Amino acid sequence: TLPGVEHIIENVSMNSTELGEYEKMEKNFLKWYEESPIGIRGFLDRATIFMKMHSIRQKAIEQKLPVIRNILEENLVGKTKSVVYTTYIAAAEKLKNELKDFNPLLLTGKSTSGERIKMVRDFHGDFSNRAFIITAAGGEGIDLTPASIFVYANKPLTYADAKQALDRTDRRGQKNKIKAFNIVTSETIDERIERLIERKREEYERVIHDVSGFKKWFEEDEAKNVRELIGSMIAERKLSA
Numbered sequence: 001t002l003p004g005v006e007h008i009i010e011n012v013s014m015n016s017t018e019l020g021e022y023e024k025m026e027k028n029f030l031k032w033y034e035e036s037p038i039g040i041r042g043f044l045d046r047a048t049i050f051m052k053m054h055s056i057r058q059k060a061i062e063q064k065l066p067v068i069r070n071i072l073e074e075n076l077v078g079k080t081k082s083v084v085y086t087t088y089i090a091a092a093e094k095l096k097n098e099l100k101d102f103n104p105l106l107l108t109g110k111s112t113s114g115e116r117i118k119m120v121r122d123f124h125g126d127f128s129n130r131a132f133i134i135t136a137a138g139g140e141g142i143d144l145t146p147a148s149i150f151v152y153a154n155k156p157l158t159y160a161d162a163k164q165a166l167d168r169t170d171r172r173g174q175k176n177k178i179k180a181f182n183i184v185t186s187e188t189i190d191e192r193i194e195r196l197i198e199r200k201r202e203e204y205e206r207v208i209h210d211v212s213g214f215k216k217w218f219e220e221d222e223a224k225n226v227r228e229l230i231g232s233m234i235a236e237r238k239l240s241a
Contacts, residue, residue, distance in 0.1 A: 003177040005150075005170055009194075010071065012063045012185045022188055025056045030234055046223055053189075053226065054088070060185040061091050061154055065098040068151055071181055072102055075149050076130055080176075081123070082149035084133045085165045087156050092133050095153060104131035111137065120144070134168070136161065144168040148176035153183060155193050157222045157229070159200035189233070196229055 014022060029052055036049075072082050084099070086092050089108045096106045105119045116137075123132050124146055132144055136156065147169045156162050170178055184190045 002170060002172075002174055005166065005178045005180050008179060008181050010067060010181055010183050012067050012183060014063055014185065014187070018063070019187060022056065022059050025059055026189065026233070027237070029053060029056055030230070030237060033230055034234065049226070053230070056189055057154060058088055058091060060188040060190050061086070061088070063185055064153055064183045065094060067183055068095065068153060068181075069098050071151060072099065072131060072149065075179060076102070079127060080149060081129070081147040082131045082151065083144050083147040083169055084131060084151045084153055085135070086133070086153035087136060088154070089135055091153055092135050095133050099131050099133070102130035103128045104133050105129050106133045107137060107142075108135045109137040116142075123147075134165070136165075142168050143171065143173065145171060145173040145175075148174070148178050150178055150180040151183065152181065154190065155182065155197055157193065157196075157225050159197050159204055161222075162197055189229075192229055192232055192236075196225060196232075200225070 032052065033049070068084060072084075076082060082102070084095055084104075086095065089110065092106055092108055096104050105123055107116060107119055111119070119132070120142055123129050123144060132147060134142070134144075150166055150169050152162070152165075156165065166178075166180055182194070184194055
């Protein structure tokens with residue numbers, strides 16, 4: 001039996017200027033979406049809509065970097081190590097600079113298979129590497145059990161991907177209880193994504209013992225989640241108008 005996971009949400013606020021910039025970006029994105037051809041709204045052009053949505057997601061990450069550093073400073077005691085996850089290479093590279101005092105390793109889609117193997121080996125064997133920063137490229141086949149602190153700089157858009165990222169630490173060989181921090185920027189898309197992923201987690205828990213129900217749940221994909229997410233954003237904006 002694994003030691004378990006303690007989930008902790010850390011809320012981050014933007015100042016009024018930053019929040020104003022974010023709200024303008026979000027408003028422009030939703031306006032573009034509503035005025036786009038049916039093909040885009042129907043996700044025939046998924047790349048376009050993902051790219052435009054990612055700009056507002058990355059805006060919400062900017063406030064989190066010093067908070068993540070503080071979390072590591074407060075929780076990395078003794079031989080404790082950490083994993084920090086983000087879906088964006090640009091954010092991962094900024095995190096590497098922000099966390100330089102922890103001698104972080106950085107694994108992204110740009111990393112070669114040889115670099116990947118060496119980084120995982122170093123994380124297990126070199127005490128000086130206190131942090132391991134990963135993107136979705138670090139989702140499968142990686143054992144990061146030396147870490148007992150896990151931080152989501154931002155969540156992926158499916159519960160399965162979020163769980164898979166955490167499972168790199170919460171797996172056989174883990175001897176310590178994991179503290180999993182989820183950093184959420186208030187009044188941004190982060191809050192809506194958190195509600196979406198939490199609902200998907202509840203659905204997963206309900207159907208996991210039901211083969212037919214699990215198959216139906218498992219067939220949900222990132223595009224469907226994004227469509228649902230944007231629909232809720234538009235509805236909320238219209239209610240507040």
